[in-house]
Structures are given as structure tokens and as C-alpha cells.
Amino acid sequence: MTERKQRPGLAAWAAFVMAHAAAVRRIEQDLEAERGLPLAWYDVLLELNAAPERRLRMQDLSDRVVLSRSRVSRVVDAMAAHGLVGREPDPTDRRASFAVLTGSGRRALRESAPVYLRGIDEHFTRHLTREEIRVVQQAMDKIRTAGKNP
Amino acid sequence: MTERKQRPGLAAWAAFVMAHAAAVRRIEQDLEAERGLPLAWYDVLLELNAAPERRLRMQDLSDRVVLSRSRVSRVVDAMAAHGLVGREPDPTDRRASFAVLTGSGRRALRESAPVYLRGIDEHFTRHLTREEIRVVQQAMDKIRTAGKNP
DNA sequence: GGCAACTATGTGCGTGGGCACGTTATTCCG
């Protein structure tokens, strides 16, 4: 049905995939080189810090971070082993489990944030005009939320 | 240094990452469900088909596909085991090794292409206007080619 | 109250992916 029209879309898709691979790797390498923090860990710290009481149930955490629920469980374990987060049971639902940010975790977040923000700027934002940023964000939001709650 | 200005850039970055994760997974699942073809395999078929004489050296192949060289080596092995590609030595350089598209590989490509194109359309292009597509591609190209040959 | 359906989580396992290294071959000087 659609064949002529999606040619430009295809080129855009290819560029999209390659740009993502390049930017993510560059940012992650900066972060890991300068702070020894995996990108996934940083994301968890960030979301927990933004959450009320700096705590989040596993399910909610995996909704906010780009990770599967099972992966989140293991990441939180590893971070807990390093003292960046703690695990607490939910008193109102004994199935559930909170991940809570520790003082050490907040510190790690504060120390890593500059590196992370600089990475995003250097490898992403810097190369775009304001208008491009606006359009890209708008487009990405539409793609992301497509085919969600039916 | 930059702190106010990159706030919108940060939101755009987050949307970018999430949109990529969502779209890639959706497309890959469609492809694998209907054709049993991993996305990486499809990419290799595509690049080989577009190459002169439908052959490419490992190095060149990994430059075109979003995979490390070592990964490409294994992917080509697996595809060769399934008869989709062949391995041939380069007569002019005995270190090098060509991956060549077989008839079976071309057939697999032809059969998978519709599913793949439909996936890109459904999960990516369809949600964007022409103008958005144009801007996104332009932006992605700039990001991708940033910090390449110094 | 008690059983069925549902939900939140953790874990075994297979897959995909890249880095670092070793091997073989080519090129570049001297």
C-alpha cells in the first residue's frame, strides 16, 4: 500500500538508529570512564531522587527507566550491594518492595550529574538548534506513546 | 556552564532514548514473529544486497551495520550456517574475508522486506508528519556524524 | 470465610553484544 512515501521515512529510521547507537555509547563511555557508573545505574538514581520520599516500587521504577522489570530487580540488587540504594518492604503490600535512595546514592548522583549532563550536551544537544530539539522531542513523544493503552 | 539551556535538551534526550527502545522492540518482535529473522540478520542482508557484487568485507560490513566487528563475524557465521550468506577469501588480501549474499539470502530478504518496511511505518514513520521526518533525519545525521574523523 | 483470579516480585536461562587478545598477512621504511 504505502511504498513511495516511506522511502524518506526509511532513511530517517536508519539515521535514527545509528545516531542512538553512537550517542549512547559516547555518553556511557564518558560516564563510566570518569565516574565508574553504568548508565543504567545513573538512571535509577535519577528516578529515585525525583520520586516522592526518594523511593519507588520495582514496578513503578521499571516503568520510568528503560529496563525490563526483571532487569531492574538485578540492577537494584547490585546497587544495593554498593550501598547506593536500599531495599525496604512495603508495609501495605507485602508482595511489593521499595528501592530507596541512600545518602551515598544521593552523593553519587550529585557527583555524576555534571558528567552526565555534559555528555548529553556534547553528544546530543550541542549539535541541534532549538527548533530541532523541539521537533525531535515532539516526534519522539508521539512514537513512544504510540500503541500504549489500547 | 550551561544549565538552563539544556533542560529542554534533557527532556528531548529522555524521549529519544525511550522512543528508540520502544520502536526497536516493536519492529523486532514483528519481524521475528512473522519471519523468524533477527533484526541484525535483516540489516546484514540489506547491506550486502546494496553492495557491489553483493559482497562486502567484514570491516566494511560492520561500518555499515550497527554492530561491532567482532559481532559481525559471529552473525555472519550463524547466517552462513543457515545458508543465507557465504564466506569467500579476498584474493588480493589474504587476511580479509568477504561475506557474499546467496540466492537463499536474497529470497529471505525479499520475503522479509515487507514485514520490515511495514514495521518501520507502523511504529515510526506513521506517527510523524513529513516535516517532522525531515527535521528528525537532519538532526540524527548531525548527531551521528559528530566527532567522527578528527 | 474461602477459593479463583490477579498482581508484584525474584530467578534460571538463553541470547545478543562488545572488548581484549592472539594470529596471520600486508605495508612501510632503512
Added chain:
DNA sequence: CGGAATAACGTGCCCACGCACATAGTTGCC
């Protein structure tokens, strides 16, 4: 020409990731 630097591979190894399943707990309904 001969050895040193360089290049193109393939492979061992380890990690990230998600799926499917098992488990424990909750809710709904009669």
C-alpha cells in the same frame, strides 16, 4: 631484503538484557 609497525580477522570471556516460570501475597466474589 628484512624486520617493525599496522591491519583484518576470529575467538575467549564477560556483561546486559528480557522472557518464561515459580512464588508469595492480595482482591473479588459467592
